[in-house]
Amino acid sequence: MSDQRSMPVPDGLEGDRLDAAIARMFGLSRTRAAELIVDGNVLVNGGAAGKSDRVQAGSWLDVTLPPPPTAPVPRPEPVPGLGIVYEDSDIIVVDKPIGVVAHPTVGWTGPTVLEGLLASGVQLTTSGAAERQGIVHRLDANTTGLMVLAKSEAAYSVLKRAFKERTVDKRYHTLVQGHPDPLRGTIDAPIDRHPSGDGRFAVVAGGRPSVTHYDTLEAFRAASLLEIKLETGRTHQIRVHMAAMRHPCVGDYLYGADPTLADRLNVRRQWLHAVRLGFDHPTQGRLMEFESPYPDDLAKAVEQLRED
Known part of the structure; x- marks a missing residue:
């Protein structure tokens, strides 16, 4: 919308060219001021004037x-x-690759699931915050695997409640250092931001309740392949709980992983994959179950451990 201004010429501009006066009064360049005059956007005492008029x-x-x-x-x-x-x-289920976050966040300049879907013509519900439309749960940037997003308002409401009430079956596979003892168990330990304030999370007294079930699928010389079932969905939950057991995810340097093992297996991020996702369809009620194969980098690491 155009901005209309009306005012007298100040005493200090007496005798100046019209384009120079307009430039000084409105903080414009002389060229821009001259263009306004030539285009008829400047009237002096109700009439047209030339840019060089005094x-x-x-x-x-x-x-x-x-x-x-x-x-x-x-x-x-x-x-x-x-x-x-x-x-x-109502819904869309995606297999998220490495290096992609769920939605735009402060400081993140890389790709997002939300923008990728919108660019592909997928229409998501506008429920919730604008930058998180359709998002009902998240995966870390370097955690791969299955995510479900809501396309309708009804689906958004039902799925948000399902995740909150822990009725969604979320299964992950992770390769951790060493061998958990016992081989199967539950970690019930509250999580909150690390006291250092460096962006990590940690098991902290008084933190948010967090429950992780794990089961050893395969044991190798220096690592174990685990299946994880989450009851809660805290930020970095699996990574924090595994590190608290002194069995960090292979390649997870943020939580104390051994770089020697990760280098030997050519793992350049935490070995963590959302392998299965199960939930009742938000409008049809039928059970929906999905599986995702390991990406190449994770599969090759496991193959190498089996060969060793």
């Missing part, structure tokens, strides 16, 4: 300032490797 103090100016140019809004870009496993009018 102004008199007290003369009345009517100036129409065009709206400032708006910066182009960046268009979402498709996300390579973001696989669509299932889609209907």
Whole structure:
């Protein structure tokens, strides 16, 4: 929308050229001020004037300032490797690749699941915060695997409640250092931000209740492949609980993993994959179950351990 300004010429601009006076009064360049005059956007005492005309103090100016140019809004870009496993009018299930977060966050400049889907023409519900539309749960940037998002408002409401009430079956596989003792068990330990304030999370007295069930699927010389079932969904929950047991996820340097083992297996991120996801369809009620195979980097690490 144009900005209309009306005012007298100040005494200090007596005798200046009209373009120079407009430039000083409105903080414009001389070139831009001249363009406004030539385009008929400046009237002096109600009439047209030339850019080189000299102004008199007290003369009345009517100036129409065009709206400032708006910066182009960046268009979402498709996300390579973001696989669509299932889609209907209410939900979409995706297989998230490495290096992708669920939705835009402060400080993150990389790809997101949300923007990748929007770029592909997927319409998600607008329920919730604008930057998190359709998001009902998240995976860390370098955790791969299955996510479900809501496309309808009804699905968003039902799925949010299902995750809150712990009725969603979330299964992960993780490769951890060493051999947990016992081989099967439950970790019930509260999690909150690490006291250092460095972005990590930790088992902290008074933190949010967090429950992780684990079962050893396969044991190797220096590592174990575990299946994890989550009751709660705290940030970094599996990584924090495994580190608290002194069996950090292989490659998870943030939580104390041994770089020697990760280098030997060529693992460049935490070995953690959301392998299965089960829930009741939010509008149809039928049980939905999905599985995701290991990405190449994780599969090759396990193959190498078996060969060793």
